[in-house]
Amino acid sequence: MHFRLGMKEAVELKSAEDELVVRHVATANLPTKYGHFKIWAFENNRDGKEHVAIVAGDVQGKDDVLTRIHSECVTGDVFGSLKCDCGEQLERALAHINEVGEGIILYMRQEGRGIGLTNKVRAYSLQDQGMDTVEANNHLGFDDDLRDYSVAAEMLHILGVESIELLTNNPKKISGLRENGIKISERKPIRILANPFNSHYLNVKKNKSGHIL
Numbered sequence: 001m002h003f004r005l006g007m008k009e010a011v012e013l014k015s016a017e018d019e020l021v022v023r024h025v026a027t028a029n030l031p032t033k034y035g036h037f038k039i040w041a042f043e044n045n046r047d048g049k050e051h052v053a054i055v056a057g058d059v060q061g062k063d064d065v066l067t068r069i070h071s072e073c074v075t076g077d078v079f080g081s082l083k084c085d086c087g088e089q090l091e092r093a094l095a096h097i098n099e100v101g102e103g104i105i106l107y108m109r110q111e112g113r114g115i116g117l118t119n120k121v122r123a124y125s126l127q128d129q130g131m132d133t134v135e136a137n138n139h140l141g142f143d144d145d146l147r148d149y150s151v152a153a154e155m156l157h158i159l160g161v162e163s164i165e166l167l168t169n170n171p172k173k174i175s176g177l178r179e180n181g182i183k184i185s186e187r188k189p190i191r192i193l194a195n196p197f198n199s200h201y202l203n204v205k206k207n208k209s210g211h212i213l
Ligand SMILES: Nc1nc2c(ncn2[C@@H]2O[C@H](COP(=O)(O)OP(=O)(O)OP(=O)(O)O)[C@@H](O)[C@H]2O)c(=O)[nH]1
Pocket: 069, 070, 071, 072, 073, 074, 084, 085, 086, 089, 110, 111, 112, 113, 114, 115, 120, 123, 124, 133, 137, 167, 168, 169, 170, 173, 190, 211
């Protein structure tokens, strides 16, 4: 059956769609070495960026859902770089959520704290010359951290969780999500052992960027 929309309804529908930043595109099964998950694909209507949620169990309508908001780190997540703590945190989170049997990882395409992969490599090159992670960003003309959590919050709203326990050491993630209407019942620390290549980076995160380490 087809309905023809009047001009007024069509305009109202268009503006409601325009307000949605992100839309859910597809969901599929994702068996992994950490356990069996569902993968939800999302697309940002404004910048076309693709983000995914990795979900264990049925989280719709649930409280205190164990959740990690993970920003993309190709070097750490894919290549096993020892310069940061990203890859290990992602693995820990996947294993932990699988153990609990219910939870969410949002994998946000915010590479390099939002500056992108090429600029992160530029920043790494400056770090090779002695700058720390914050100084390198600033030298390139960027703030330390360009991330915003409104898209992540919208994805959590679409997944239908009531409240979350957030796996993070970063207080800005907590305030950024809360500002966007997400209830966080608890922060769960995510502890990683330092190695000789990332210990300076972790100290800078603690002393300059406010991470709880
Ligand atoms: N610009 C820049 N980005 C980096 C560097 N090292 C790692 N990153 C990025 O930092 C981000 C870290 O993401 P997350 O692990 O989700 O966030 P976090 O701020 O460490 O907070 P938690 O892990 O939740 O405690 C990723 O996007 C990495 O690509 C660096 O030296 N410079």
